[in-house]
Amino acid sequence: MTTLFEATGVRKSFSGIRALEDVSLRVEAGERVGLIGPNGAGKTTFFNCVLGMLRPDAGRVLLDGQDIGGLPVHRRARRGIGRTFQRIELFADMTVREHLLLADRIRRGEGSLLRDLFGRGGSDADERRRCDEVLELLGLGDLAADPVEALSLGQGRLVEVGRALMTEPRLLLADEPSSGLDREETDALAATLREVQGDRGFAVLLVEHDVELVASFTERTYVLDFGHLIAEGPTAEVMADKRVRQAYFGDVEVGSGS
Numbered sequence: 001m002t003t004l005f006e007a008t009g010v011r012k013s014f015s016g017i018r019a020l021e022d023v024s025l026r027v028e029a030g031e032r033v034g035l036i037g038p039n040g041a042g043k044t045t046f047f048n049c050v051l052g053m054l055r056p057d058a059g060r061v062l063l064d065g066q067d068i069g070g071l072p073v074h075r076r077a078r079r080g081i082g083r084t085f086q087r088i089e090l091f092a093d094m095t096v097r098e099h100l101l102l103a104d105r106i107r108r109g110e111g112s113l114l115r116d117l118f119g120r121g122g123s124d125a126d127e128r129r130r131c132d133e134v135l136e137l138l139g140l141g142d143l144a145a146d147p148v149e150a151l152s153l154g155q156g157r158l159v160e161v162g163r164a165l166m167t168e169p170r171l172l173l174a175d176e177p178s179s180g181l182d183r184e185e186t187d188a189l190a191a192t193l194r195e196v197q198g199d200r201g202f203a204v205l206l207v208e209h210d211v212e213l214v215a216s217f218t219e220r221t222y223v224l225d226f227g228h229l230i231a232e233g234p235t236a237e238v239m240a241d242k243r244v245r246q247a248y249f250g251d252v253e254v255g256s257g258s
């Protein structure tokens with residue numbers, strides 16, 4: 001069986017700042033994998049390299065064993081890579097359904113943004129069917145015609161997930177989906193994510209600061225620290241690793257005397 005996704009030796013610097021150093025990571029079909037690390041560790045930079053928003057200085061990005069490093073963003077999306085953004089960028093007065101339909105077009109690199117924004121593009125039956133399925137799956141069916149400004153932050157996060165699901169990804173890159181949510185909203189999001197992932201079976205690479213969410217959702221986890229991978233393995237083992245606890249949780253050794 002071919003590995004769904006693999007990155008090997010990815011490096012990226014920004015004018016002298018080494019954001020990623022030799023990062024290698026793989027995700028099998030249907031697998032739930034975590035990518036954690038302190039602020040500034042390079043997690044979002046890694047996502048951007050995978051998505052084609054940034055070009056790595058070195059290293060390869062493979063999907064189905066094929067090098068996709070030369071493909072533009074929308075062609076990677078068409079091959080099955082979806083994403084959610086760390087900061088939600090929703091248009092306040094557009095409805096939930098409009099967001100999903102528009103996202104689908106943009107990510108596929110089809111249609112004209114302006115034409116779609118002014119509602120002249122229309123949507124075909126296939127798009128509407130996929131949209132309704134995603135809304136149903138996320139429990140947003142009743143809110144489909146509501147402007148997103150009427151939603152809670154938690155519901156807004158679900159719209160963001162819904163936008164990514166419209167392109168039927170085989171690999172979903174989720175960047176801090178619980179950002180800004182309280183415990184209860186985070187738990188609700190986690191439950192929905194688990195249900196949707198179980199239903200659709202896509203693989204997830206989850207960047208999260210909420211350790212409970214990572215622990216409950218992922219099977220394996222990678223840990224980035226200042227651009228270096230410092231640990232990887234089954235999530236429970238990684239979370240218990242001393243180096244990880246020091247880098248990520250700032251644990252101080254008990255009895256160290258300082």
Ligand SMILES: Nc1ncnc2c1ncn2[C@@H]1O[C@H](COP(=O)(O)OP(=O)(O)O)[C@@H](O)[C@H]1O
Pocket residue numbers: 014017018019037038039040041042043044045046
């Ligand atoms: N576009 C950019 N230009 C310059 N520096 C950047 C840019 N994007 C990220 N960085 C730097 O790269 C490092 C990693 O950032 P980032 O990938 O956003 O980390 P994380 O998502 O893990 O918090 C940080 O030092 C950040 O300041």
Ligand SMILES: [Mg+2]
Pocket residue numbers: 043044045086
């Ligand atoms: Mg980030």
